[in-house]
Amino acid sequence: MRTGYGPLVTYADPRLVALYDADNPGRDDHDFYRALAEERDARTILDLGCGTGSLTTALTGRGRTVVGVDPSAAMLDYARHQPGADAVTWVLGDYQQAPGCQFDLGLMTGNVAQHLLDPDWRETLRAFRGRLAGGGTLAFESRNPAARAWETWATEERTSRKTAHGTLIEWSDVTRLDDRTVEYAAHNIFLDSGDTVTERLQLVFRSRAEIEADLQAAGLAVESVYGDWSRTPMSDDAPVMVFVARAR
Numbered sequence: 001m002r003t004g005y006g007p008l009v010t011y012a013d014p015r016l017v018a019l020y021d022a023d024n025p026g027r028d029d030h031d032f033y034r035a036l037a038e039e040r041d042a043r044t045i046l047d048l049g050c051g052t053g054s055l056t057t058a059l060t061g062r063g064r065t066v067v068g069v070d071p072s073a074a075m076l077d078y079a080r081h082q083p084g085a086d087a088v089t090w091v092l093g094d095y096q097q098a099p100g101c102q103f104d105l106g107l108m109t110g111n112v113a114q115h116l117l118d119p120d121w122r123e124t125l126r127a128f129r130g131r132l133a134g135g136g137t138l139a140f141e142s143r144n145p146a147a148r149a150w151e152t153w154a155t156e157e158r159t160s161r162k163t164a165h166g167t168l169i170e171w172s173d174v175t176r177l178d179d180r181t182v183e184y185a186a187h188n189i190f191l192d193s194g195d196t197v198t199e200r201l202q203l204v205f206r207s208r209a210e211i212e213a214d215l216q217a218a219g220l221a222v223e224s225v226y227g228d229w230s231r232t233p234m235s236d237d238a239p240v241m242v243f244v245a246r247a248r
Contacts, residue, residue: 011051013197014074015165016188020052028229030055032242033107033139040137042105046098048124049112053079053088060087067091069098094120095127102133108140113211114203117181121204125218132247138220141242144227145205149239150174150182166192180205208234208241220245 011017033055037045043064050056050068052075060066069091070076076090091097106128116124128138143149151174158171169189176182181204188197206214212222222245224231227238234241 011072011199012074013188013199014077015163015190016197016199017052017072017074017078019163020078021054027054029109029141030058032229032231033109034058036137036139036244037105040105042103042137044101044103044133045105045107046103046128046131047107047109048095048098048128049108049110049115050079050090051075051110053082053085053090055107055109056088057082057084060084065089067099067103069093069095095124098127098131100131102136103131104133104136106132106136106138108138111141111143111203113140113142114205115201117202117204121206122214122218125214125220129219129247132220134247136247137223138215138245138247139243141240142206142211144238144241145180145207146236147239150176150184150203150205153184160191163190165190177202180207211241211243215243215245219248221248 011020037059045059045064045066047056047059047066047068050070053068056066056068056079066087067089068079071094073092076092079085080090113121132138153172154174155171158169160167160169169191170187172184172186174182174184181202183200183202186199208225215222222243224244225234226232226242227234228240229242
């Protein structure tokens, strides 16, 4: 079971998508982003990398326009069946397919920022700047590289659990590619069907200084950097870096 600050896999297989929300309970991050939307009185919201849509649908109401964008067709299909999904505009793709209208609030949750390799990362920040209304807010999180989270992700022992599709066997491995990039592989075997599903992805662990410089270069002014979802000021050993920036 992959929970907490473990890596978000791309989930092209609907059977794995159906397990995602149960594998990631609690979601203090959702509380943070919902509160931020209220504080900023956001009427138009873009959720890039919306995944299963559990946060996206929770942001609807109060006369808001909410758009959820994700590159996984399986994720979006699941999101479209969430309660309240009819109030969201769902878009398959990335920043290039996001609507060109202006938004009050842009979000990248679930450590989506780490999935964006260079130069897509910097292009995405520039795209957000172009889509944020004057003074609009961009908020996202990224794991603190100093916490070295990837060192806990590899699981030599295979585990099993019951799912709606029968017994699922799981294990994972991690390869360090360079001083800030790791490759994560999640291996899954559905015993009843004999299907093997392996999801591989690269994750970039950018430093706070690098992210702040990239935001500034994109025309976004850093307003706050928190070390948790309770808005504790960022510390060197914090597991996560939560950024809140405004369009200049």
